[in-house]
Amino acid sequence: MKTRDRIIHSALALFNEQGEPNVTTNHIAADLGISPGNLYYHFRNKEEIIHSIFDQYALDLTVGFQPEAPAESDQQRLLAYLDATFQLMWRYRFFYANLPDILRRDAVLQNKYLTAQQSLKTNLFAMLGQFRETGWLDMEDEALASLCSTLKLVASSWIFYQSAQAPQAKITPAVIYQGVLQILNMVSPMTTDKGRAVVGEIIEHYRQQMASASA
Amino acid sequence: MKTRDRIIHSALALFNEQGEPNVTTNHIAADLGISPGNLYYHFRNKEEIIHSIFDQYALDLTVGFQPEAPAESDQQRLLAYLDATFQLMWRYRFFYANLPDILRRDAVLQNKYLTAQQSLKTNLFAMLGQFRETGWLDMEDEALASLCSTLKLVASSWIFYQSAQAPQAKITPAVIYQGVLQILNMVSPMTTDKGRAVVGEIIEHYRQQMASASA
Amino acid sequence: MKTRDRIIHSALALFNEQGEPNVTTNHIAADLGISPGNLYYHFRNKEEIIHSIFDQYALDLTVGFQPEAPAESDQQRLLAYLDATFQLMWRYRFFYANLPDILRRDAVLQNKYLTAQQSLKTNLFAMLGQFRETGWLDMEDEALASLCSTLKLVASSWIFYQSAQAPQAKITPAVIYQGVLQILNMVSPMTTDKGRAVVGEIIEHYRQQMASASA
Amino acid sequence: MKTRDRIIHSALALFNEQGEPNVTTNHIAADLGISPGNLYYHFRNKEEIIHSIFDQYALDLTVGFQPEAPAESDQQRLLAYLDATFQLMWRYRFFYANLPDILRRDAVLQNKYLTAQQSLKTNLFAMLGQFRETGWLDMEDEALASLCSTLKLVASSWIFYQSAQAPQAKITPAVIYQGVLQILNMVSPMTTDKGRAVVGEIIEHYRQQMASASA
DNA sequence: CATGAATGAGAGTTCATTCAT
DNA sequence: AATGAATGAACTCTCATTCAT
Numbered sequence A, B, C, D: 001m002k003t004r005d006r007i008i009h010s011a012l013a014l015f016n017e018q019g020e021p022n023v024t025t026n027h028i029a030a031d032l033g034i035s036p037g038n039l040y041y042h043f044r045n046k047e048e049i050i051h052s053i054f055d056q057y058a059l060d061l062t063v064g065f066q067p068e069a070p071a072e073s074d075q076q077r078l079l080a081y082l083d084a085t086f087q088l089m090w091r092y093r094f095f096y097a098n099l100p101d102i103l104r105r106d107a108v109l110q111n112k113y114l115t116a117q118q119s120l121k122t123n124l125f126a127m128l129g130q131f132r133e134t135g136w137l138d139m140e141d142e143a144l145a146s147l148c149s150t151l152k153l154v155a156s157s158w159i160f161y162q163s164a165q166a167p168q169a170k171i172t173p174a175v176i177y178q179g180v181l182q183i184l185n186m187v188s189p190m191t192t193d194k195g196r197a198v199v200g201e202i203i204e205h206y207r208q209q210m211a212s213a214s215a
Numbered sequence E: 001c002a003t004g005a006a007t008g009a010g011a012g013t014t015c016a017t018t019c020a021t
Numbered sequence F: 001a002a003t004g005a006a007t008g009a010a011c012t013c014t015c016a017t018t019c020a021t
Helices: A003-018 A025-032 A036-042 A046-064 A074-091 A093-104 A107-134 A141-165 A173-190 A193-214 B003-018 B025-032 B036-042 B046-064 B074-091 B093-104 B107-134 B141-165 B173-190 B193-214 C003-018 C025-032 C036-042 C046-064 C074-091 C093-104 C107-134 C141-165 C173-190 C193-214 D003-018 D025-032 D036-042 D046-064 D074-091 D093-104 D107-134 D141-165 D173-190 D193-214
Strands: none
Touching (some): A003 A025, A003 A046, A093 B093, A141 B107, A141 B141, A173 A193, B003 B036, B046 B107, B074 B107, B074 B141, B093 B107, B107 B141, C025 C036, C074 C107, C074 C173, C141 D093, C141 D107, C141 D141, C141 D173, D003 D025, D025 D036, D025 D046, D074 D093, D074 D173
16 A cells, blocks of 8 residues: 555544544654654645545545446345445544534535535435335425435434444444434335335344444 | 623634634633633633533523423424524534534533433423324324434534535524424424424424525 | 731641642632732732741741750750751741752842851750760860761751652651651760760650651 | 753753753753754653653763772772762752652652662662771771761752752852762761771862862 | 732643755 | 654643732
């Protein structure tokens, strides 16, 4: 791995563990065993590291959410989607815990973020539309849009919300799974009978994941 | 107003405007035209100011949410509750935008926060139960509990979520009203016919509030 | 007791416990339950408190060391002298632990101190001279002067020296008695047979004092 | 000289001149013409500088007091020992003037200090034992131990004691030589005829040193 | 006599960033 | 590419002292 990538990697790990404001550029350099000067050879400043992390996040987002990705079944596709969503959040969790302050000081990042949010919204909407066509959901357009925005809100805020509930802001995989379940519980009341069966299975699947993660 | 209160007041305003990490004790003192020494005469340190702000918040929370508060009608009571919730958030919005980092470094505050969350959950649950009895909601116990926790999550995260969407993390009253509407949209699908009419009226009410706030 | 005296009293106690540089004027006021303004009504500044303490010390010095004080015997007189010396040190022990810095910043106090030292030397010399006449010591003038200055050095430095050896600079009465014994051990080799018996008895006396103080 | 060493050097000089509590880290940095940040690049905090100075002192102590150091004669060895002792004190005199307060706040340093004191005691005792064997001293074991502890006390306290006597706590080399003479005067009465001659010569030597230092 | 709020200089320390090598 | 010493502005906090009441 190139030094530049190692810096991104280490910074991400430290940000996730300790929160971005508590990690100095010297910490990152020390963690890698390189000099601060070297770090600044690869990045103009701390903000640029955050930008790079965000770019990676945005890339993961587009790569992981190809709606035309082939799948064995619609159920499989939903599972893959949920997994992707929350794994992304897990990997970049520091970001969600400090969003307002990070974006406030960086208008460019703010725009990047909004673009990412837009694409997230688009493919979430597409996914839900597909489920309606499959006959799992029975909702009118407006209600679907409303559900969509609520889901996005909950997903985007889950880490933040849970950080505040957990002592020392320690987020574990189990917390992530709990977020998926929360989402599914919100969708469940809108489902048709056929859909309810599918969602029920998926809920059961994540309950087990969560149990094994907690153990 | 006493200096101690002026400090709390000024700190809250600055925190809300610029984010807590970006406001130094010297900024607060300068804002009030007092010496840094004087600020430290009234507060041992910056953390104690945050504590005092939080205590005020917790007080507002208990004062503003008396379930036995007399009201003309259940509808009036719901309106009052929603107003109180989101006005509280508006007043202490900095807090929601920086929760994870603020709580991480202060275990005592973390506990205070969790206590406040608990009481919030309790009275939210009581409120929803009342509506079910009135015949506005038609839900089973489990579904009600799930709705309750979702609503709490959305309410608690609204400011955080919107801070990230808004340039410079500028939160306006219109954003707050939008949050109320979001909540109502989530409750609406669960209502009875009778309930739907009531919620519809309230939604209309907040649409107008929002329109006049934006103008 | 008048406020002024209470201040002196409290300041002395705190200085002894925590070291003069670690005791602020606010600590003293708080200890007495008076306002800092009141403290400054009675004393122009912190230095003046130290001066007053020193004046009290100087007074105790002259009062407690009257060579013409009547005594049952020479032995009694020696005992009284040793007791007085080390009790004085115990009472004003903070002073000995911080002398260089206290005197450096205050030329007036420096002069007062030198005067006190001079009188201490004078009456110590008188005491030793008396013992020589009594036939307890057998020394020539020069040796007597040398012994005298050594004794003064040891007595003056005892607290300082022991502070450095003891964890947290905690000085106890036992440490004081140990100092008396140190002094007596230095005098002992110079004594005549008659003198040795007397000194031996006194040593035994202080050994018991020390044992009971330690218990 | 490396910056780190220059900092130690400058700090030591300033501490000696003005007393450790009166010298700030900014003073040291300014004295060297470096930034405060640079100082903190080399030392985590002020205490660490003091530790480093002490470590150097402890090193000088072990290096300068090799008992097996070859010497032309016992007399030469004694001279070398006395010189080393008091030169060490001169070089680190700030330390002796502020011991109680410096050690009180730093338990680690306290332990280091006690260790150093122990080794000092050991080699002083060895030196005196040697002189007894050479036939310069005629003392029993207990008396020798007592003399030893008195000498250590006097040596350790000399700077402190003299700081209080001298205006502005200004210690000069002449004061140091006077300390050596004080020590010798204390040993002198215990010597045999042979020893007395030797000590007499050494006393004469230091009287001349002192005279030339004063001039 | 007494209060207690207020002052302000300055303490120790941090950290993103630079730059000569 | 990389080092690591160096910068300097800014931060939190302290404390002897003042002053209106």
